[in-house]
Amino acid sequence: GDTPNNIITNCPTRWPRLNDKLRALKKAIPRSWLDCAAVGTAAECARKVRGQFDLGVDGVIMHGATPLELTPIVHSYREQFSSPTPAIESV
Structure with missing residues (x-):
């Protein structure tokens, strides 16, 4: 299934600025915060x-x-x- 990391990594490329923001968030959000998602x-x-x-x-x-x-x-x-x-x- 999808993981938070896969969802962020596989975001459609037609939204390049959104991709950049999501990649920055991926680095900033501790994995432990997403474990319960x-x-x-x-x-x-x-x-x-x-x-x-x-x-x-x-x-x-x-x-x-x-x-x-x-x-x-x-x-x-x-x-x-x-x-x-x-x-x-x-x-």
């Missing part, structure tokens, strides 16, 4: 969300994506983790 396939993101619940959080804020992008993650979460709690709300 849910990136990749819907199934990978769903597992990352579940991992946060397993650590004891009460809820997870899924931001930086549109409802259309989040919908497959919600569906994957429900398929993988059928237990009623923790639950993920519909988008």
